[in-house]
Amino acid sequence: xxxxxxxxxxxxxxxxxxxxxxxxxxxxxxxxxxxxxxxxxxxxxxxxxxxxxxxxxxxxxxxxxxxxxxxxxxxxxxxxxxxxxxxxxxxxxxxxxxxxxxxxxxxxxxxxxxxxxxxxxxxxxxxxxxxxxxxxxxxxxxxxxxxxxxxxxxxxxxxxxxxxxxxxxxxxxxxxxxxxxxxxxxxxxxxxxxxxxxxxxxxxxxxxxxxxxxxxxxxxxxxxxxxxxxxxxxxxxxxxxxxxxxxxxxxxxxxxxxxxxxxxxxxxxxxxxxxxxxxxxxxxxxxxxxxxxxxxxxxxxxxxxxxxxxxx
Ligand SMILES: [Zn+2]
Numbered sequence: 632x633x634x635x636x637x638x639x640x641x642x643x644x645x646x647x648x649x650x651x652x653x654x655x656x657x658x659x660x661x662x663x664x665x666x667x668x669x670x671x672x673x674x675x676x677x678x679x680x681x682x683x684x685x686x687x688x689x690x691x692x693x694x695x696x697x698x699x700x701x702x703x704x705x706x707x708x709x710x711x712x713x714x715x716x717x718x719x720x721x722x723x724x725x726x727x728x729x730x731x732x733x734x735x736x737x738x739x740x741x742x743x744x745x746x747x748x749x750x751x752x753x754x755x756x757x758x759x760x761x762x763x764x765x766x767x768x769x770x771x772x773x774x775x776x777x778x779x780x781x782x783x784x785x786x787x788x789x790x791x792x793x794x795x796x797x798x799x800x801x802x803x804x805x806x807x808x809x810x811x812x813x814x815x816x817x818x819x820x821x822x823x824x825x826x827x828x829x830x831x832x833x834x835x836x837x838x839x840x841x842x843x844x845x846x847x848x849x850x851x852x853x854x855x856x857x858x859x860x861x862x863x864x865x866x867x868x869x870x871x872x873x874x875x876x877x878x879x880x881x882x883x884x885x886x887x888x889x890x891x892x893x894x895x896x897x898x899x900x901x902x903x904x905x906x907x908x909x910x911x912x913x914x915x916x917x918x919x920x921x922x923x924x925x926x927x928x929x930x931x932x933x934x935x936x937x938x939x940x941x942x943x
Pocket of ligand 1: 664877
């Protein structure tokens, strides 16, 4: 059994302007580092199908879907971006890229549940975990991991899933989408106080949010994960585990001020693998969220993928 790696050129065409940290170069850095580490040969490379608008509607309002679609398609044949908020823009290719990103998360869920692959990583952009049911925000257009989790519940009939979010920012969109849904347990840690300035008071009782101060390192995070995430995950007994895999808590990442290193992402992924092995027949779908230092991002994704592919 193998680990699937989902990628598509369309995701590099979504561009929010020169100097924007959420850049197409992020995906290239990941691909380059996979090749440099020679694990690319061991992965099952898969293209990303396009999600359908009816898939997006499982999570997002019709007005939100139309907002992204209309502003992106209005730029067809033109350069430049339309700002949806101060951080988040669309260009002519954003609609297509967003459908690919969501489509990858859905296809990965299908492939893992069909037993075609052991688990999957989706190298997607735009990222998703800040996107709420009603609005894009924080570099995110549609919430890829939420779409995948709801697809597993509603199209595949799973009864319990978990979402693990180790991005340095709180996944406010994912929390909002699943608040009070007992089928979904969300566990996360995030730098606090920090964007998006919420999460300390969970919206529902199905969320384990761990705010951590700036400059926290891997030892702090490992202790909190051991004490708070793992008991909750094991009590929930998820039939599938979804990962919002942001790598911006890396100490070389200037977006935030936390101190994780590749070994911490290895450790985190091992904990996720153990929970999935215990309860979920190993089923994991992981989707890229943040990570803005290109070198640290590439190395951290390799660390994550090596554990997923059981190479380390
Ligand atoms: Zn982030």
